Amino acid sequence: MDNLVFDTAHLLAGGLVLMSFVLLYQDRLYALLNIFALHAAILTLAVAWQAWFQHEPHLFVTAAIALGFKAIAIPLALRRIVARLGIHREVETVIGIGSTMLAGMALVALSMVVMLRVTAGAAPIAREDLAFALAVVLLGLLMMVTRRNAVSQIVGFMSMENGLVLAATGAKGMPLVVEISVAFSILIAFIVIGVFLFRIRERFDTVDIRALDRFRGERR
């Protein structure tokens, strides 16, 4: 029984890392959004599983928030934004996809070495959750760094937040209030960024963030 609990938690957390890699691999916007929805759906499952075997019912609420907002609402909204803005449907990368994935591998290895060493005394299930969560966070950051397109930067940001939620639930849950407020702040952030996107678009006729740099007079 314990094995099954561990294996499933492991499988779901590992699936989240895998989805982060798929996000890095994608070079089409719509596919990116679909994968992001899947990312959030796996997070929902992972959180729900934790809630079930930790007997912490409030984690089910977290799971529901993840499902409702991140897996359904935000991807749908982003799809509409992409459609309305008529954004060029390919993701522009700063460095090649192969190199990005290689860097991602290094980040995963790094987070494993760090987390497994730091949490030597903790329960195995929490240890590996933390290691995976850190990996997801770092991969999300990597995605934000290596993408030029504002939409994919949002996706990177959201996937990073998913990593944080995973870490929080693995470590015996966080208070419900914090969780709800984090979820709403994400939503607000999303709305702000969404409005922002329309503004950039109006002003510069592109969502390539290089335009912003130019506007600020920075050298690329």
Add this chain to the structure above:
Amino acid sequence: MAVIQPLIGQAAQMLLVLGLAPLLTGIVRKTKARLLRRRGASVIQPYRDLARLLRKDAVLAENASWLYRTAPYLIFAATWVAAALVPTFATGLMFSWSADLIAIIAFLGTARFFLALAGMDVGTSFGGIGASREALIGSLAEPAMMMIVFTVALIAGSTQLSTVAAFMASPAVGLRVSLGLALVALVIVALAENARIPVDNPATHLELTMVHEAMVLEYSGRHLAVIELAASLKLLLYVSLIACLFAPWGFAPAGGGLAADALGILAYLAKLAAGGALLGLFETSIAKMRVFRVPEFLGAALMLGLLAALLRFVSRSL
């Protein structure tokens, strides 16, 4: 007498893979045809093709060297030996210890090496295209495959396929992320290695994206037959390998008697049919990639394999 029986088992395996390989190709083609709402040729058409090619004269380019004439047999032999060492219907065959999974991959490497050389022998530009691209695909697919081997070997504690299959069938395996990743990577590698869509198209000629067909363009008659058979064997090998690692059920144990063997063969046939149908389904539902997307596709397999091997460290044995 103690030697004769395992020897027969081993010989049966060798003949079985040889006999079933064209059938698997036939099943894939039939599935694809039916999915496209064509009737398609019969599943035994590949046998007829082979027989026809064998009867025909071999036409050789004027400047073809001895390497060009020997290469088909070498490719065939290396692939056949590799395919005969993967457990199909029974584990613990007589010579299964003579090469492990790493060696089986390396045999396929030998076959690829000679195929690429044969493509370059006549000195045509198509042969060069094929060989050069095959070299690229091979140089990414092989390390990806090796990472899959690492993952499996680190989990099962062995690179010996019989032992691995036995371990995979035992309840000690459980659900593992690394195995899932390895399976995805293995499917990608198998598609690339067997020149299937989306990497290469087995059904075309005269298309600038072809790889395998470009290398064997100059071959004809019996040489072509041998190479085609080797290609079918390779497909069979990969399907058997996936089945042996990820669907390790229904193997006849060593010395299990005729009834167990018969059951094992039935299970194996079912697995082959399922594998062929799935491949056909996959091929019809996906588009061919540009050649320069292929490195990213295979690079993803390599990364997945590496990730799987790394994840092996965080699973269970903490």
Add this chain to the structure above:
Amino acid sequence: MGVVLGLYCSGTLLLAAIAAVPLGRARLGSIAVYAACLAVSLVALINALAALLGLAPASDAVLPIGLPWLGAHFRLDPLAAFFLIVVDLGGAAASLFALGYGRHEPAPRRVLPFYAAFLAGMNLTVLADDAFSFLLSWEFMSLTSWALVMAHHRERDNARAGYVYLVMASFGTLALLLAFGLLAGPAGAYGFDAIRAAHPGETAVALVLILALLGAGSKAGLVPLHVWLPLAHPAAPSHVSALMSGVMTKVAIYGFVRIAFDLLGAPGWWAGMTVLVLGGITAVMGVLYALMEHDLKRLLAYHTVENIGIIFIGLGLSLAFRADGMILAAALALTAALFHVLNHSLFKSLLFLGSGAVLAATGERNMDRLGGLIRRMPRTAFAFLIGCVAISALPPLNGFVSEWLTFQAILLSPDLAQWGLRIASVSVGALLALSAALAAACFVKAYGISFLGRPRSESAARAREVDAWSTGTMILLAALCLLAGILPGFVIDALAPLARPLVGANLPAQSAMSWLTIVPIAASRSSYNGLLVFLFIASSGGLAAFAIHRLASRTLRRAPPWDCGFPEPSPFAQYSSVSFAQPIRRVFGSVVFRAREAVTMPAPGDARPALLAVTLRDPAWDAIVAPVARAVGFAAERMNYLQFLTIRRYLSLVFAALVAILLILAIWQ
């Protein structure tokens, strides 16, 4: 017997070197010198074999030369015996080849004396048993090989190659000198026995290991210290290139093994980690360099870098395992590395000799002017093919066995105690697999462009098979590659007496296994049977051919190539080495070498040809060598003005230095 005979052999080689000065003028002089080298190498080879197989006990000798209170110590233990086998086998093969090849030499007097002396230097380096004679022989080996690189000094690039080589060799010797200085300690104990007995502190161990890596690594061609190697190795005459690439790099490996495993005691796990990661990077970088190359000899030289990387991967793993007390795994990794040392010396010598044969037959080193040689030079082509298969680590030849053993060692790494080390060894495993696959691509290119296809130049179309000595040597080496590949158990057993003193364990005896299978750890874990596999492939291929010819069709018609109906008669329509490597260049080169392609397409009606230019930058050269060279140049510029001082100033400088030293002494005490 033993070390005395070895010393006699080296002495005879030195005498031959002196005799070669007058003999170089004589008509049959070069034959006499090469025959002498061959005979001496064979005697030394048998002597070393006897020592390794335990027929003669380990022996030592002291010569009353060198430092007066020390003498020169020599010793023939199993480690030295194994490397002596590599040296003398390579030496014998190169000499045998040169019996025929030497005739093409325009200036034999520039080659012969240094050739014999070079062989003597390598022998003495391996035999040396104290720091002084080791360094002396090492430097002797470096200088004689430098003279051989400069044999054709009038060719454009060779002078630069020689200069870079000399600088790097001096740097390497300096590093080794410092390493031995630290090992000897304040007491100045230069004998290897005394060094072994001493136990240096942790800092000293770290420093010595780094210095040994710099010294031996620069000679072996470890990235980023490899920059001289692809310049210098191809510049020498081909049989000397074979010696430098196949054998001298192995002497460098010997130096590293001697210091890191034997003299240094037990460095911590970080040492293994460093060597392992450097080895992994070296392996991939080496083969990528080789793939970008279109000069056959430079391709081979770059590929040596890759193999050195593979050997260092094995050595690093072994150090790591030993530091964690897993001595059986350490023995496995060490055996794999040393097996690869032997293998590489066999197939790299074979391939360099083959490139020499091609050079002699066509006068071309540029692959894009070769092609179709398999029809003009069938025996060379056959032997070269075997070498290519072996170096690409394909079964059933020998290169595969040592890589297989290395993989098996990597698969034991999860039992290591350090997380970083585990992850590093799996990642290095990926690098090793990548480099093995790229090596196969590289040799498909080398063989396919040079030997297959249609001739791309007049000289390639008129090539004639080389003499019997040369082809015989190559076929002999090819046979050895096959033997080591199908009977690896015997080689592993021969390495057992060597592994035991270095890591404390050896692999179980392999020749006792049933069917000559090799089973490094346990039968349930992994096993490989080269002989059976070879028989399987040979018999199933032969059976298929026989059955088809017998039962189906055997008629054969010749016709023009089909090529989809549009055959192009010009041989330049074939793939060239540059176009063959293009996909790989696009995938790896743009990141690693910052490869850029520039196409100049003339306007319609313009008769000039279109031009494709590929530029590659060497990251090691750009990042390390060039800045260091600039810094040295800058410092030299500044120091230059010291040359124009007055006598009084010079005197005051000397005076100030003296006072400063005295002050330091006063404060220190």
